[in-house]
Amino acid sequence: MSRPPLPELPDNVVDQAIGWLVRIESDGANPQLLEACQRWRQAHALHEVAWQALQKSDATFQGLAALPGSVARDTLQRLQGGRHSRRQALKLLGVGLLASGVTGWSMRDSTLVPWGADYATEVGERRQFVLDDGTRLQLNTASAVDVQFTAQRRLIVLRRGEIFIDTGKDAATAGGRRSFWVSTRHAQLQAIGTAFAVRDEASGTRLRVEDGVVAIQGKGQPVMVAAGEQYLIDANGSQRVETSPLNASAWARGQLVAKRMQLRELTAELARYRHGWLRCDPAIAHLEVSGVFQLDDIDQALSALSDSLPVRVERFTPLWTRIVAR
Template sequence: MPTDNLSLGRRAEPQQQVVKQAIHWLLRLRNNHGNSRLNRQCEAWRAEHHDHELAWQRVQSLQAELSNNLRTVPGAQVAFNTLENSAQGLGRRQALKLLSGALLMGSAAWLAKDTLAWQQWSADYATATGERRGFQLPDGTRIELNTASAVDLDYTKQQRLIKLTRGEIIVTCGGADEGASLNRPLRVQSRHGSYEPFDARFIVREEANCTRLSVTKGRVAIVSPHSADGDSIEVLAGQSYLIDHHQARLAPPLDMDVGAWVDGMIVTRNMRLADFLSEVGRYRHGFLSCASDLADLRLSGVFRLEDTDKLLAVLPQTLPVQLRYRTRWWVTLERAV
């Protein structure tokens, strides 16, 4: 993982291509169990470079974690056994397809988050599920990454570009050399558009079908796309916009504080229980939901994120609900009896 003040371009994790090679070796060894010649070839590949061995250890570790946790998810045991019993004799492509199918069975909610660990290895800055970290960039810009988020940097003589590839970040502009950077403006890019700040603090969050831009200080220009009438948009402090591939539009008020997570909190104001659980679910592994007749219950308050099990345990004190743990990874809220 990168650390504060890490120099640009340095990667503390193996690159994506090396990780793919490690996965390839893993599948070949699984499909040719006991092949001593193939084992020696794999060992030779691992010894070629430190990154090879690092990637191999990470792939082995994640495979073990997925295997152990997958067994705890209801309905996933059949998928796991199918994968184990059918992988023999399959080629790499077929094995990957089978693996993908197994991951979709019974444990989709858990794996949709944790398989993103593969992407962390190729990001300049990244956080795991439940992790929040801050980084100071050389130009004085400060970025805070929320849970399960990833950022790539593209700093050249012509531009300073922060690419949000997953999750949510807070960006605070500034720094001693900002004046020297007037000829290479700072921009933040999500998959739905790009944004240019001016002495600003702002939040960029990728959602399922759009990106939410919220400005808490200064102003941010939405460079692309523009509004429905074609005009450019300048977002001021206190405003939020939703941006998709076609347009940017003013967002309705939220029932939670957009930036409270940086202080390790969720702060709600008359928030639907179903929406609250969806937000809490971003910070923990597994499946978290409530019965349909509880979805529209409302709650307000300040909730600490450092232990989501303790957070959930508070809910029965204020709402007519009870927690049901099917496994550590599968939690539902039901009406209290």
């Protein structure tokens, strides 16, 4: 018995489903994101139909990485064409989704800002704020925090992403300087007159201290982290990171500083600052890169890679870029 055809899906529903799919791809470990996606799917029957169809069509992008360049380019050009051309292109990749809207989807919507966050940034955006106590708070790409100041303490809750903090003197408080804390999924950090970077990762919380001291609080005695030191904190405790190919706080100056970093890892870092798909061919993933890349111009950073390594950058659409051997 043949399967009944899928209903004709409205373009706006397909656009939303594509947006959710890319968000999950880029940050699938975020429980708030998964819950929000589930709520969207349950809000209307057509949402679930579109979602299930896209689960099968995820190969539209994943499969392109394994295709010859000419075939991938032709497919993506069809995706950019009219409704009939997009259907043909999707079928070319073995996809039965009768829908459009891949290029019509607004890339500004590709990252979900956590609902109710006090401060947040979107993909590719970095922002700086000065809090009431004089603290300078910087948010990296796709980040969100809550600020909870009371008479006894100052607390920053990192909900997602990465921050840099230069703690303020808190001079206006009548009762004296309040303690300063940062809370993440994995760690409770107490700052002691300091400047430091904190990054929320799937595997744990990464801390780098630039000035002063930060205490990692947990079971037993706190771990005191001094300037120049970096730690990774997870469910098993805290471990000092002796060497790292990535400067953990250079982003606060608008730079990505790499030292003998594998191209695979560098590509993943650059992908955090741009919309769409950025992938590295596994055949060149092991190449090592050292350099300083400006975060305000990721396309220029990609071009610099082709100037210094035996690679080339293939840009098929604003949605999809890959780095391959030259």
